[in-house]
Amino acid sequence: MLKVNDLHHKYGAIVSLKGVSMEVNEGEVVALIGANGAGKTTLLRCISGILKPCGGDILYRGEAINGLPSYKVAHKGISQVLESRHVFPKLTVMENIQMGAFMRKDKKKIPDDIEELFEIFPRLRERVDQKAGTLSGGEQQMLVIVRAMIANPTLLILDEPSLGLAPIFIEEIFHIIPRLQRMGTTILLVEQNASMALAIADRGYVMETGRITLSDTGQNLLHNDEVRKSYLGEQ
Template sequence: MQSMLEIENLEHKYGVIKSLKGVSLKVNKGEVVALIGANGAGKTTLLRCVSGMLKPCGGNIILNGESIYGLPAPKVAAKGIAQVLESRHVFPKLTVLENIYMGAYCRKDVDTVKEEIERWFCTFPRLRERSSQLAGTLSGGEQQMLVIVRAMVSNPKLLILDEPSLGLAPIFIEEIFKIIPQLQQMGTTILLVEQNAQMALSVSTRGYAMETGCITLSGSSNELLNNDDVRKLYLGEA
């Protein structure tokens, strides 16, 4: 399979403390790859290094055969990476529709963007109903839908989802995780970072487990779901 993202022996430090210790993983084109791990394992730090929000101190990050190591966030975004941040981060004083258009600010094909937004409104009818409502007044689940759509209208090569289930009611978690396979069917490559290992591995192709800044396990999602260590550490089974 053609590689979309390759992370090679990535290192990062907060002061003298190593937060990433030689992390390597690969996401192939068209895959959904899950990265699971407890809070504090280093998952978000890794994503912020990929997206240019943090600067690593060793290793390499390759997107479609080109190194993006150390590039600032705007240049990484221009290369085709869209990240949906943990805790959503909508523009609260803009309407739902204005938030969505913010995702397309680099695009010139205005008519195509309008058509895409209409299709997303069909997928998420709640957003259509609330298109003129201020984003800050939406529920957590509705905001999560909004930031996913905002990321998708940027037409990304790689979509990174950071803890999409965080703080959501179960009904919204199910709804969000139903859309991930649909995004994959549309041709979107996804790196999914999630504490809810059961949900993440159920919608992904392959997975990695992360502890204290290191990748400790990797394999197909089915292999990880049936791994005794994963079942004990991440699925709550004795």
């Protein structure tokens, strides 16, 4: 579904991506792990069109999308949930969700899709008329995921979905991601909690200083000695 080939990016004189190559197959959950500053978010933002790479290719279903503006990438079926939760704070939960559906043409199906997502996120059903800015951090994270999902994406990009959340919400988010996969959504996941990310991932990549240094199945990476020492805190 997604193929990144020899991708390069610079912030001025600082080289942030140094020939990154990776792929995501349809129906997979693919985890991307690495230390802060490794280039993970930069890679995601190049894929979604927020940043423009200075070299290499990004192919989505065989079509080149590198350099396209983000709204055109979204039209292709890619939705990204940015890190740090970006809700519209003065809009209600329902209004936030409806904002995610503005590009859809099948308007009559949207209420049924919202209802299906409320089955997965029942907390939000209870808060449909509440201003998004008054939700807890975990509830806001659920809201931005639902807002991305209501766009009916074929690829969902999640950037640090557990960042800053209480443990109870982290567990809930990681129970929800496989359910989204079972709905037919392919997922590319960047996550600081490497053990939880790799536990639910079909495959994973390790990124260091702008390069992919290791790739394998999620389970193999979870039990890789180098990964366990560097990212799981084991000696």
